[in-house]
Amino acid sequence: MHDIRLIRDDPAAFDAALARRGVEAVSARILALDEYRRGVATRLQEAQNRRNEASKSIGTAMGKGDKDTAEALKAEVAQIKDLLPALEADERQHDEAIRAELARLPNLPAADVPEGADESDNVEVARWGTPREFAFTAKEHADIGPALGLDFETGAAISGARFTFLRGQVARLHRALAQFMLDTQVDTHGYTECAPPLLVKDDAAFGTGQLPKFAEDLFRTTDGRWLIPTSEVSLTNSVREQIMGADTLPLRMTALTPCFRSEAGAAGRDTRGFIRQHQFEKVELVTVCKPEESAAEHERMVAAAESILKALELPYRKMLLSAGDMGASARKTFDLEVWLPGQAAYREISSVSNCGDWQARRMNTRFKPEGSKKTEFVHTLNGSGLAVGRTLVAVLENYQDEDGSVRVPEVLKARMGGIERLVPA
Template identity: 80%
Template sequence: MHDIRLIRDNPAAFDAGLARRGVEPASAQILALDEQRRAVATRMQEGQNRRNEASKAIGKAMGQGDKETAEALKAEVAQLKETLPALEAQEKELSARLQDELARLPNIPVDEVPDGEDETQNVEVAKWGTPREFAFTPKEHADLGPALGLDFETGALLSGARFTFLKGQMARLHRALAQFMLDTQTADNGYMECNVPLLVKDDAAFGTGQLPKFSEDLFQTTDGRWLIPTAEVSLTNAVREQIVDAEALPLRMTALTPCFRSEAGAAGRDTRGFIRQHQFEKVELVTVCKPEESEAEHERMVAAAEGILQALELPYRKVLLCAGDMGATARKTFDLEVWLPGQSAYREISSISNCGDFQARRMNARYKPEGSKKTEFLHTLNGSGLAVGRTLVAVLENYQQEDGSVAVPERLKPWMGGIEKLEPLA
């Protein structure tokens, strides 16, 4: 959500920020609504004040025996009692329209975010690791995985497209990766482990920006709740409608959860394989902090995600997203893209975003700075640390052997119960 005061102060800058995201200018419409709302609110306040004054004056006139004045005042109060509810309803309706307009607009990118319309204009910041040289032609995971227990057919039979059934050592590898990530983020990086609801109400989905604009990307239950697309929704909303103790900041939280996405806007993309699923698991990282801490926390969170890839010795690159490719709630985003030798390409495995106070305003999540009598909105950040399924894909492709087996990364072996490599199923 945007601060209406900043739009009033500099509407041109606001529209310029929206333009960087490919959004039409909106300040004129927003400020017109705001002016109407404020005018009605002023009339309503003036009417309430006059009603109170007139009510007091009735008693005074009656005490002085001035019945004519008293009757005139009574008539005025009666008239105000009839008109004020209409003004209150009008002010409420205009406020709702204004909030709806603001709620549908994306966050404004910070200055260092590059201009651009899509992923082709993202900027590579760094690379880590050297892609392995194979003595054979490496396979894509969708060709390599089925013999090892990556069962696309059973998943489709049970649930339809973009669902997968994992069996045997493949299921064990998936579990090991998830536990390794969670243990690393809690023990090494100081994130507090949480076990969160997978179903949330409208307010929670609104708070992190999935509603109202992106409902088509979500799954909804028959009782109106939403299946979370990421644990970001549950973790970030843990501070909604609260004034957080400043001494408790920053709050760093993590959760391993299933995630559910309808992928309504991804038709035709990654329909083959395990990269883009309707149901997948992810270790999510969320930080809630003071505004002056958020830039450093962003770098810290990126490093926490990078640490998983480095530990598994998976080559990757770090990319700063352009304004047109960022998620709606982000003001700055880094993507980590892992090397997939089967595709001979880098593919996204983590997206880490600084949302500034954008989500906190939607959630009314605040804190009181030391020495201040007023509260301020918090800053929120989120990122994958990592997406488990995509990490599984990266391990399969980078650690594949010529005989169709897959070696277990050295760092992961303590979580694999003695399994050194994945062998084709009998």
Template identity: 75%
Template sequence: MHDIRFLRENPAAFDAGLARRGLEPLSAELLALDERSRAIKTALQQGQARRNEASKAIGQAMAQKDMATAEALKAEVAALKEKLPALEAEDREIGEALAARLAAIPNLPADDVPPGEDETQNVEVARWGEPRSFPFTPQDHADFGPALGLDFEGGAALSGARFTALRGQMARLHRALAQFMLDRQSRENGYEEVNPPLLVKDEALFGTGQLPKFAEDLFRTTDGRWLIPTAEVSLTNLVREQIVPTESLPLRLTALTPCFRSEAGSAGRDTRGFIRQHQFEKVELVAICKPEESEAEHERMCAAAEGVLQALGLPYRKMLLCTGDMGFGARKTWDLEVWLPSQQTYREISSVSNCGDFQARRMNARYKPEGEKQTRFLHTLNGSGLAVGRTLVAVLENYQQEDGSVIVPEVLAPYMGGLTRLRHS
């Protein structure tokens, strides 16, 4: 959500930010709505004040037996009572229209976000690790994975395309990855573990920006709740409609949850394999902090996600997303892309975003700085630490052997019950 006061004071800067997002100027339209809203509010307040004043004056005129004045005042009050409901209705209508318009506009990019239209113009910031040199042609996980327990046919038979059943040693490896990530983020990186609801109400998804614009990407239940597309929704909304004590900031939260996405906008992409599923697990990271802390929290969160990839020995690169590739609520995003040998390319495994006060305004999440009377909006950040399914794919492909087996990374040994290699069943 955007600050209308910022827009009033900086219309050119607002339009410049939109232009960097590839959007047309909107300040004139929004300020016209705002001016109309303020004019109606002023007229409404003046009318209500005059009604109250005239109502009191009726009694005074009656006490003085000035019946002519009393009748004139009664007529004025009656006219105001007839006029005010229409003004109140118009006030609500214009206010709702302005709020809806502001809610549909994406966050403005930070100054250091590079310009660009799509992912081809993202900027590589760093690389870690060297892709493995294979003495054989590496296979796609979709080809050798089924023999190790990736049951694509069973999942599809149960639920349709883009659902997969994991069996035996594959299920064990998936669980090991998830537990390793959650332990690392909670024990080593200081994120508080949370087990949040998977079903949320409209206002939670509005708060983090998925509603109203991206409803088609979500799954909705028959009673009007929504399955979360990411634990970001549940974790961030834990401070909804709250004034968070300053001494508790920054809040750092993590959760391992299933995530559910309809993938409405990804027709034809990654239809094979385990990369793009309707149901998947992810370890999410969320930080809620004071504005002056958010850049440092962004760096810290990205390092926490990178640490998982480094511990697993998976080569990756860090990308700064351009203005045209950032998510709706982000003001700055880094993507971590892991190396997949079968594709000979890097693929996204984590997005780490600083949303500034964009989500906090939608949630009305605030704090009160020490020594100040007024509250301020918090800053929120989120990132994957990591997507478990995509990490599983990366482990399978990077640790595959010529005989079709897969070596288990050493860091997962405590979670694998002595299993050091996945073999054909």
């Protein structure tokens, strides 16, 4: 959500920022609605003031015995009372229209976000690790996974496409990865562990930006709730409609949850394998902070996600997303892309975004700076620390051997009950 004062103060700059994201100019339309609404509000206030003045004057006229004046004033008050509901409805209708216009707009990109329309314009910021050189042709996880317990056929038989049934060794490795990630974010990086709801109401999905524009990307229950696409929705909305104390910020939260996505916008992409599923697990990171802290918190959050990849010794690169490739709620996003030798390509495994005050305005979440009587909107950030399924894919491909077995990363061995290698059945 945007502050309409930004549009009033400099509509050209607002439209120019939206244009960087491929969005057409909207300032003229919104300002026309705003001008009309403000005019209605002025007429409403004037009518209310006149009603109050006339009501007081009735008593004065009656006290003087001036019945004609009193009756005329009564008639005027009655006429104004008849007019007020229409003015109130008109103001409310235009308030809602302006809010709807603002709600559908993406966040404005930060000044240092690269220009560009899509992922081809993203900029590589850093690279870590050297991809392993194989003495054999590395296979994709979809080829070696089934013999290790990655059962695509049973998942599809039970639930349809983009569902997978994990068994035995690979299920345990998946669990070990998830617990390792969660423990690291809590014990090493100081995030507070949470276990949030997986179903949310409309207001929560609106607050983080999934609604109204991206409803088709979600799953909805018959009673009108939404399955979370990421625990960002639940964690961020845990502070909705609050005025937070400055001493409680920054607030850092993490959760390991199932996530559910319809993948409506990804038809035909990654249909093979475990990369793009309707149901998956993810360790999410969310930070709520003061505006002046958000840039540093963004770097801190990216580093927390990177630490998992480094501990697992998985080569990756850090990408700064272009204006056209960012999610709607983000003003700046870093993606971490892990090396997958089976595909001979880097693939996204974490996306970490600074949303500024865009989500806070939708949730009405503020804080009171020390020594100030006025409140300000907080800044929110979110990111993956990491996506568990995609990390499992990366481990299977990077730690595979020619016989189809997969070595367990050193950092996970203590969590594997003595299993040091996944062996094909």
